[in-house]
Amino acid sequence: MANLEARLKEVKTIAKSPKAQLKKYLAAGKKVMGCFPMYVPEVIAHAAGMVPMGMWGAQTEQKLSKLYLPAFACPLMQSNMELGLRGTYEGVTAAMIPTMCDTFRCVSQNWKSGVKIPMISFSFPQNRKLQASVEFLETEYEHVKSCIEEILGTKITDEALENSVKIYNEHAKLMMKFAEIVPDHLDVITPTVRHEVMKSAMFVDKAEHIEIMKDIIAGLEARPAFNWTGKRVVLTGITAEPESFLKIFEDNGLAVVADDLGQEMRQYRTLIPDEGKTVMERIARQWNNRYACPLAHDEEFSRGDHLLDLCNKTKATGVVVCLMKFCDPEEYDFPLYNKQLRDAGIPSLSLDIDQQPTNYDQARTRLQAFAEIL
Amino acid sequence: MITLGIDIGSTTSKAVLLEDGEKILAKKIVPLGTGTTGAQTVFENVLEMAGITPEQIDYALSTGYGRYSFELAKRQISEVSCHAKGIRFLVPTARTIVDIGGQDAKALSLAPNGALMNFVMNDKCAAGTGRFLDVMARVLDVKVEDMGDISELSTKEITINNTCTVFAESEVISRLSSNEKIADIIAGIHASVAKRVSGQALRVGVVDDVVMSGGVARNKGIVRAMEKEIGHKITVPEDCQLAGALGAALFAWDELLKEKNAG
CATH class of the missing domain: 3.30.420.40 (ATPase, nucleotide binding domain)
Structure with a gap:
């Protein structure tokens, strides 16, 4: 068992250099599946013996992506295209790309036309509560499975799928446990460290990451609870990075006690259920159970309630909305949950998140003013 | 002390x-x-x-x-x-503050006791800030501090449609080449800034008394345009x-x- 400090150092290295992880897996003879945001069925690729790795762009200047996308396209998709066209993802065997929103629909075509890495495209049904939608998604996932089988020249057995589902659920439970105990260890788990733990999960085989998380959780639980006297906030949005952005929270005495971020806990808070006639049906049903996310249509609109619940549980007194620039689904949600937060007396601050190198002077002013309000 | x-x-x-x-x-x-x-x-x-x-x-x-x-x-x-x-x-009676500075514009909402409750700042660009006015003053060859007085001579407001400062600059040049009066163009520029910033004020909620701060508040034309946009009287303290x-x-x-x- 590695100690907490060593594990936190390890996740920092992993989160900062996914390319090194890719090289490590390739050198070990592994095949890597690129996973676009969000909710792609990584577990199917895992069952094929691949290492699924997240493709969530990077802080990079956009040049080649401009051949395909307008300046006002989602920064995540722009940088994924940019890195794909530039060859940064070289070595990845294939990429799973869902059609989550309008930009995604275009990107799936752009990728096919401009990037050499094979693409496995599929759709999530938005009428998620119908039995027909489960059946539809099962068919989509069968298509994903057959694409992987064709690329690798192997068969994915139900037994392998069952095994991978177990690993993914165990991993998700550990991520939930970590998120739950973070508010008691805000001396060690700064906003940056919390993000690094979350982000590292995207670049490590989940079976390996389970061991990392067990050590981190055990290390934290061995420490006494820390009495944080600063302010506590919840983050919501798609991503909250880079480090220089999170550093502003630290400089202003703001602790991140919970998140509702696509790149972080949204992925882990819903398990693959036990119910289902087949293992593929169970995997498909996970999509039905996802909640409080603008990318998965939610008739109840539970995001506001979810944010309030997170604030109550973690004693957060404010919500920072990390609004991915030009992300329509996120922007449409904002007025609705913001009203709920305001009515409940929880102030919120909305900040634009971009993936182009930028300075954060204005964000610094706004976060400082927000901290002063809290 | x-x-x-x-x-x-x-x-x-x-x-x-x-x-x-x-x-x-x-x-x-x-x-x-x-x-x-x-x-x-x-x-x-x-x-x-x-x-x-x-x-x-x-x-x-x-x-x-x-x-x-x-x-x-x-x-x-x-x-x-x-x-x-x-x-x-x-x-002491201020409840809403509109502050237009050199490179940002903010709307602030205060509680009855004066505590800051909420604020909104421009994010994506410099439209609606002092910098926008500086650029326009240069194109029109007038001093930025004279823009308020000049705009009082306007007889018709010329609409400036572009949000982007650079595109708006081109639009102003095109208005100049169409022989539009400078006073009318400046009135249009003031209206453009007011439209941009009033959106922020409406987002935090406008409650009387509304006060403007920042250097741009010294421009009477902007204050007038803002009053028209938000439908409230605006107080501008000397300092x-x-x-x-x-x-x-x-x-x-x-x-x-x-x-x-x-x-």
């Missing part, structure tokens, strides 16, 4: 020396912003005006974009909070551009009292 509030903005530096949290001993605006000699100059100017030495300042607090560059400051507070504090001192520095000096006074009570 003397406190110093210094507001180092993007285009100007402002300082206020305050005695016992009440009496303004000296105030000064220097048209040089962060990264220049502006902060040092304005500091030396207020010392000279008040006839005191730096050692006689009991607490210095800085705000504005350059707030971390002023070494004498014991603490830094955001300009959002400082403007709220400063304006509330100047206009509107000094509100941030004044707020910083007031916060410095609060810090002194805290230290005194703790000690």
